[in-house]
Amino acid sequence: MTTTVVVERRPATPVGVRRPRRVPWLALVACAYAAVQLALVVPHTAHVLGWDETVYVSQYDPRVPAAYFSSPRSRGVSFLVAPVMAVTDSVLALRIVLVVLSAAALYAVFRVWRPLLGDVTTALAALLFGGLWSAQLAGSQAMPNLWVAYGAVAAVGWFLRAPGEPRAHWWLAGVLLATTLVRLPDAGWLALPLLIGAVCLRARRRAVPFVLGGMAVGAVQWVAEAYARFGGIGERLHRSSTTEGGMAFHVNVAHAWHSLNGPQLCRPCTVPLTRPELTLWWLALPLLAALALGRAAHDRKARPLAVTALPLSCALSLAFPYLFLITYSAPRFLLPAYALLSLPVAALVTRAVSAGRRAAPLTAPICLAVSAQLATQAALLPGVSAGVGTVSARYQAAAHALNSLGVRPPCLITGPSALPVAYDAGCASAETRGNNASMSSGALLDRVGREPFAVLVPEGRQRPRFARTWTPHPLPGTRWTAYVPRR
Structure with missing residues (x-):
């Protein structure tokens, strides 16, 4: 069985006819993402680093001894901030650089999807993800989860574009290499559905060596460190499991829900649920994902099923260890899953809005729901960022x-x-x-x-x-x- 993803091509413009300028929706979303961070997050965190941030930043800060780097961590974030720390010890400078990089990355990774979903849908997906307070808080932080999310969005997009674009396989390998450097276990969970899809779909089988090769090169540093510091790969994995509290089957969904609006780390997770009325979107996500998949299966002529099914599969795979293998939670853990889920949800919304008269009664409620979601996230952000700054x-x-x-x-x-x-x-x-x-x-x-x-x-x-x-x-x-x- 073969599946071909159709990449949208715009018809040629006749000579002498000016093509109307497209509104750069995605660029506007990225600029808004940066502006929100500068206005509502950085003022609270401009002079201090969080606990985990100090671990990552200290590894290549020449002014301080490196903090202990535990076995579950990967060094990609330390590599990312090393050039800044080599020049200055200013936390404000680091925050501003990370704001710019995170906004540019938001634009770049969602732009990969523009030929697959179109301008408006891609921009809406970026808005839905970038509008989450946890994504806005993470943009200026030296933490891995947001960068894993970006890697996941780009990797799935390049995987889908690979059969029709010769360079897509190399982009896929490069993205997986970077994602593996940032957090090796998450890269493994991301690659699993990609490999299954590549094996099952004949047109995708050429992607297998690029997926495995990108991860293998990205894992070289982690493997070398495993032998140098922990006695080998098996021992490092064992220590990682012990540090995480024992990796085994646990139903951790309730803890993830309770920590949705804070605290930043729920361990042990005994806190009561705060602002339950602002968690309805999280409970609606599985329903929206199922609706998107059902709509895509029903309307394959408009868009191949893989464009919806693959990001959903990768989102579930990335969420699985945080929902079923550990006993604590943090809002940032599910950022990669949210980023991938934003793509089919945005496609569902734009289809509903553009369905013509039949969907007219739904247009206003959908727009109201999206606006309410963004507003509630914006309302939570100042208090959460102030709390992070206080600690x-x-x-x-x-x-x-x-x-x-x-x-x-x-x-x-x-x-x-x-x-x-x-x-x-x-x-x-x-x-x-x-x-x-x-x-x-x-x-x-x-x-x-x-x-x-x-x-x-x-x-x-x-x-x-x-x-x-x-x-x-x-x-x-x-x-x-x-x-x-x-x-």
Whole structure:
């Protein structure tokens, strides 16, 4: 069985006749995406980095020791921000660069779909995805999930365009290479439906070596690091599973729903659902996806079924580990799935609106629903971004307080929140247990007399035994107490 994707070609314009200028809808969406970030996100996060961000950024920041890089992480984001950190330590500069890059990437990856879906549908898909508060917050953050989403959109688009365009296979391989660098496990879940589709559809079989080759080249660094730091691929995968709480079948859908409007990390996920009226779109997504697939199956003359079925399949594959293999959640985890689902949903909306008189009664409700969705996301964004800035500012306040106590570079900080605080203080960080355990207790104590040292202990917890004679220093506004050895 063969399936051919028809790439839209515009008819030639007669000589002497001016073609009307097309409205650059997709470019306007990308510009609006950048403007929203600059107006509502960056002002709250312009001077501080979040916990995970400090891990990625510190790897190639020449001014601070690199934080412990745990086994589940991949280094693509660190590579992305390394050129900025080589030039400046300004968080504001990093935020602005990431805003520009994320907006340009939004335009570039959805533009891949323009020959498949048309200008308006492609722009609407970008708007639906870029309008999510989690996507707007992620645009200026040094985090992997948004870039996996971009890679997924581009990879599926180039896969569908490959039979009729000679260079599409190479673009597909390049996108999968970059996505694998950013987050190898997600790239694997993305590639799985692509490989199944390539095997099942004769016209797509030439894509198999490009899919496998792109992933293989992208995984070279991860594999080399697995042997250099973790004892091999199997051991790294085992440690990754342990860090994630044990990768096994868990129905995690309720946790994903509860964390939809925050917190940024729900682990353990015991928080109540906030603003349930603003989560209806999430519950409607499966229904909209099913309607889009049914409409595409019914109307194959207008557009091949694969244009709808493949992004849906890849979205389900990318969402599966976060909905059924872990026991915690974060809003950013499902960004790749949302990005792919936006394409068939946008096609469903534009078809309904342009169906003529038969769909006239539906046009107004559909436009109202889309507008309400964008408005509710915009209403959530300022509060969420302010909350992220507040938490990150607490790390910075603790770092400044420790510097004033004499804990200055070269120095070492340990404790449950050591990684982000140490980065802001210019210190190395170490933990002896937990997901970020990087040093034994003996090795840690060997450094006590050789450099400034502090232990951070949250309110309500006991200090470690080795610090029972150290001087406590409550850090104002942070909910932590620092224990510093007497000199």
